[in-house]
Amino acid sequence: MVVLTGAGISADSGVPTFRGADGLWRRHRAEELATPAAFARDPRLVWEWYGWRRALVAGCDPNAAHLALARWQAAWPEVHIITQNVDGLHLAAHRIVSAPAAGAGGGGPPSEEPSLYELHGSLFRTRCTGCGQRRESREVVDASSLASLPRCAACGSLLRPDVVWFGESLESEVVERSFELAEGAAACLVIGTSAVVQPAASIAAVAARAGAALVDVNIEATGLSQAADLFLRGRAAEIVPRLLGEPGEREPPGRG
Numbered sequence: 001m002v003v004l005t006g007a008g009i010s011a012d013s014g015v016p017t018f019r020g021a022d023g024l025w026r027r028h029r030a031e032e033l034a035t036p037a038a039f040a041r042d043p044r045l046v047w048e049w050y051g052w053r054r055a056l057v058a059g060c061d062p063n064a065a066h067l068a069l070a071r072w073q074a075a076w077p078e079v080h081i082i083t084q085n086v087d088g089l090h091l092a093a094h095r096i097v098s099a100p101a102a103g104a105g106g107g108g109p110p111s112e113e114p115s116l117y118e119l120h121g122s123l124f125r126t127r128c129t130g131c132g133q134r135r136e137s138r139e140v141v142d143a144s145s146l147a148s149l150p151r152c153a154a155c156g157s158l159l160r161p162d163v164v165w166f167g168e169s170l171e172s173e174v175v176e177r178s179f180e181l182a183e184g185a186a187a188c189l190v191i192g193t194s195a196v197v198q199p200a201a202s203i204a205a206v207a208a209r210a211g212a213a214l215v216d217v218n219i220e221a222t223g224l225s226q227a228a229d230l231f232l233r234g235r236a237a238e239i240v241p242r243l244l245g246e247p248g249e250r251e252p253p254g255r256g
């Protein structure tokens with residue numbers, strides 16, 4: 001089963017979407033903030049914006065939809081999550097679900113990394129503009145001046161957020177693996193995406209064409225909902241836990 005998620009799954013956690021009524025791209029011009037040219041022109045401004053988004057997301061918790069998916073993943077390794085989100089909430093849900101229960105003693109099994117593909121990168125990673133080194137990064141960025149921006153410990157170049165900007169290509173391995181998974185999926189569950197950004201949107205189409213059952217969860221119909229076998233209209237945090245149930249209650253569908 002392939003799960004494709006977009007900003008809508010995190011809306012119930014308080015993370016703004018991009019194209020909704022209060023969406024980020026309604027209030028900010030993408031070309032001034034999320035392009036390589038914008039960063040070359042004014043890295044301070046770009047970091048100020050990403051610093052703001054980091055702080056915002058750092059105050060948000062995974063919701064019932066992230067948690068239900070993480071529980072499914074913990075039960076079935078054949079559940080793969082492909083996300084367009086850079087908020088890290090799928091990983092946060094995985095950590096919550098796989099953490100040993102408090103006071104249980106002995107601890108649970110070591111938590112394996114989930115099958116999670118972050119197509120558009122992560123707010124909580126930086127990449128060096130000089131040597132390309134990637135690093136986890138959760139600290140508050142001081143974007144008050146050019147001199148205070150984070151720099152690479154190895155080569156001294158400016159660090160940038162490790163997210164995919166407009167005009168940039170996605171990590172080819174991540175994209176290839178995502179399409180491979182889509183080709184082999186028995187079911188494709190799409191949650192909270194307007195499905196207008198490529199190549200993410202085609203992942204669901206490829207899965208459907210290859211025979212996967214297509215289920216779409218969204219508060220409003222999108223181009224994809226029309227093509228879906230099942231369109232569940234409503235909020236992700238409410239619909240997804242009801243759809244999946246607890247592990248053991250329901251199983252991921254098999255092909256045929």
Ligand code: OAD
Nearest residue numbers: 006007008011017018019084192193194197218219235236
């Ligand atoms: P959008 O903002 O384009 O779409 C969010 C979708 O979520 C819409 O279809 C909403 O109807 C739906 N939605 C909102 N709240 C919801 C809720 N509580 N439950 C279920 N659905 C809900 O966000 P994405 O489709 O993720 O890329 O946008 C794709 C990409 O465009 C982003 O990854 C970002 C942006 O430019 C980059 O920054 C590279």
Ligand code: ZN
Nearest residue numbers: 128131152155
């Ligand atoms: Zn470097």
